[in-house]
Amino acid sequence: MSGLFEKINLGSKLEKQDLIDILNITEQNDLEKLFKAAYQVKLKYIGKRVSLRGIVEISNKCVKDCLYCGIRNSNRNVERFELSKQQIVDGLLTAYSFDYGSAVMQGGERTDEKFIIMIESVLHEVKERTNGRLGITLSLGEQDEEVYQRWFDAGAHRYLLRIEASNPELYKKMHPSDHKHERRMECLHSLQNVGYQTGTGVLIGVPGQTIEDLANDLMFFKEFDIDMIGMGPYLVHPDTPMAKEFPGFEQKRKEQLNLGLKMIAAARLLLNDVNIASTTALQALDPLGRELGLLAGGNVIMPNVTATEYRKGYQLYSGKPGLDENSEQSRLALEKSIAQAGETIIYNDWGDSLHYFKRCGKE
Numbered sequence: 001m002s003g004l005f006e007k008i009n010l011g012s013k014l015e016k017q018d019l020i021d022i023l024n025i026t027e028q029n030d031l032e033k034l035f036k037a038a039y040q041v042k043l044k045y046i047g048k049r050v051s052l053r054g055i056v057e058i059s060n061k062c063v064k065d066c067l068y069c070g071i072r073n074s075n076r077n078v079e080r081f082e083l084s085k086q087q088i089v090d091g092l093l094t095a096y097s098f099d100y101g102s103a104v105m106q107g108g109e110r111t112d113e114k115f116i117i118m119i120e121s122v123l124h125e126v127k128e129r130t131n132g133r134l135g136i137t138l139s140l141g142e143q144d145e146e147v148y149q150r151w152f153d154a155g156a157h158r159y160l161l162r163i164e165a166s167n168p169e170l171y172k173k174m175h176p177s178d179h180k181h182e183r184r185m186e187c188l189h190s191l192q193n194v195g196y197q198t199g200t201g202v203l204i205g206v207p208g209q210t211i212e213d214l215a216n217d218l219m220f221f222k223e224f225d226i227d228m229i230g231m232g233p234y235l236v237h238p239d240t241p242m243a244k245e246f247p248g249f250e251q252k253r254k255e256q257l258n259l260g261l262k263m264i265a266a267a268r269l270l271l272n273d274v275n276i277a278s279t280t281a282l283q284a285l286d287p288l289g290r291e292l293g294l295l296a297g298g299n300v301i302m303p304n305v306t307a308t309e310y311r312k313g314y315q316l317y318s319g320k321p322g323l324d325e326n327s328e329q330s331r332l333a334l335e336k337s338i339a340q341a342g343e344t345i346i347y348n349d350w351g352d353s354l355h356y357f358k359r360c361g362k363e
């Protein structure tokens, strides 16, 4: 272990085996050392800074059937909702009025033309009403390159599409057979071609996943030259097929949290200048999970700005926090806890990925 920390503290290039060693850490002392080392790298590249992106969960209607996800198409226990164009615009403008500087539209996957046009017109309207000042990220699944281009032209500049698992075999176990790993890869290439700051990530702690898979996921982010990472621990949703494969989940919550935090730390140590989200799934495992994520190397938090009445409809996993809160309450609680963690929120800024500018030679 001391060899590993020596390497980390010298800033030496990490190999796959080092990542495996990091992800295998269990001793509390070693975990703390790891998070501190990753935090130092964050300080060097980013500082004690957190960027916020107000997230609007636009709809739980989804054409996909991912075996782990609570809003999968064949889950009949979900009441489906879809925000109107105006409700989405209002959510995004809430993020703007809170000075978050940037916002995300996320939802179940849809590829029909009506939907594509609606997103386009939301982008146009919000860009116009904020004089182009609100940065907008999309997280709307697999689309044709032409669609990504249309949304980019309408003003979106970042896109999140998790690969979910970089190992195609594991991906197969997590999805029905018509969900293709190659298609997801193709989409990530399209996003980079179009010019988005491109984010991806994986589910952490899925049944059947090995530590080596996770180390390979990290290497995949590096090889793909990813700008942003949004990944989080897998949480069971009872109405999904994958729930049956993780019967002891309740006893494993602490382990899932730690694995999520170790992945953030390892990503920061390996990739240095990318944006790394400290995701809500961490908060579902521990009320201060997102703040712990910041102290392990994360630098982005996505507070919910969806109107409270629709939050219950968007449960990808059970135990999602903040369902009864309104956006103002989410904001105040978060501001307080971020300050307690000793971090500073950057307001009125897009919080772009430094890595993106390097990748494009625009440094």
Ligand code: SAH
Pocket (backbone or CB within 6 Å): 068, 069, 070, 106, 107, 108, 109, 139, 140, 141, 142, 160, 161, 162, 164, 202, 203, 232, 233, 234, 235, 236, 237, 281, 316, 317
């Ligand atoms: N339709 C969009 C957005 C998906 S929801 C897309 O395909 O990109 C955002 C993320 O939630 C997914 O990428 C997935 O990794 C995560 N998610 C889904 N079910 C989950 C669960 N049970 N536990 C933790 N995260 C989950």
